[in-house]
Amino acid sequence: MIRVLVTDGMEKSAVKELRAKGFEVVEKFYNPEILGEKLREFDVIVVRSATKIRKPIIDIAAQTGKLKIIIRGGVGVDNIDVSYAKEKGIKVANTPNASSASVAELVLAHMFAVSRFVNISNVSMRQGKWDKKKYVGVEICGKILGLVGYGRISRQLAKKASALGMKVIYTDILGKAKDTDEYEFCELNNLLKRSDYVSLHIPFIKGKGVTIGKEQLDMMKNGAYLINCARGGVVDEVALVEALNNGKLAGAGVDVFVEEPTKNEALVNHPKVSVTPHIGAATKEAQVRIGNEIISIICDFFK
Structure with a gap:
């Protein structure tokens, strides 16, 4: 079963739909010190802006080769070392249209x-x-x-x-x-x-x-x-x-x-x-669109 880690929260209906489609979804935030180790057990990680995925985390996560894709639920990806992730064979995607x-x-x-x-x-x-x-x-x-x-x-x-x-x-x-x-x-x-x-x-x-x-x-x-x-x-x-x-x-x-x-x-x-406390995408409508876009990214990647 393909395992998805959601660290910064995601629209509940999207989580429910992913599970209905056969994905295992774990919703939990991990501190940077242990995130890399945890990612060795997941195929996908979905983050917002709170979780930072830097080179040390990517290095540890890439050791098993299980992590395939990092998804940022939002526009910017500056909290992810994108080029380095790609060098390690990990795809990085975002949801630029939703918010x-x-x-x-x-x-x-x-x-x-x-x-x-x-x-x-x-x-x-x-x-x-x-x-x-x-x-x-x-x-x-x-x-x-x-x-x-x-x-x-x-x-x-x-x-x-x-x-x-x-x-x-x-x-x-x-x-x-x-x-x-x-x-x-x-x-x-x-x-x-x-x-x-x-x-x-x-x-x-x-x-x-x-x-x-x-x-x-x-x-x-x-x-x-x-x-x-x-x-x-x-x-x-x-x-x-x-x-x-x-x-x-x-x-x-x-x-x-x-x-x-x-x-x-x-x-x-x-x-x-x-x-305001970084709430640009914090509308009910945007969260639904972000969730739907994440579902599409995951389903298209693993089809």
Whole structure:
């Protein structure tokens, strides 16, 4: 029987369906020290973002040759040493389509929150304050949204933002998209200088460093907003707090952090910041889609 280890949770209906199809599914989180040994007993591992599968774990897991595929339930695979796994004959797959709409909607939620002080007024009212005159916000309609990275999530966000009356511009490491002329392509520095809102949709590449640091933040419009629902490591959190403190940025929406769970109280408690605990894909609809996509990946691989 093909054995599947699910370490970070999975939609219950998907687990039930896998079992009905004859797969043995074990739902359990293992600490890194023992994960490699446990993986010697499984054909498949399904992870989210909590489990990190690095070279030492892969080395131990590959000793028996039983582990055939690592599946990331989500878009990014930066918590997996992908190239090394492939060198060891282990396939790596993800579910890039399932959570695009959910993440795009969360970006918009953060944009609305910081634009209209939903984040901080929610807190102040619970403290008995009525700061009506203090919270004069801005409308997003008519503003420029700059997308850094133009993948599946960006494309979803572009459509939604455009429908709300925003002008969308984008940049991407691959250059101008060949399949659309609907939005304007520009280089990163130009995008940063022009955008009222900058939303990040790029992976964190270990060893490459941040994409948005002090230099990039200084380029942005005075009073602009930065939204990061991509990966924590792509933004210099210290530089971000500084830009919020000195008034360079009017606000920020942050769903992902350099360290998770984050200990950065200066960022989390900042009155200009809307924060969420890495919940971009955490909708019921997305979890069902992710589960279905994982089932398809496993069934196609072992058919």
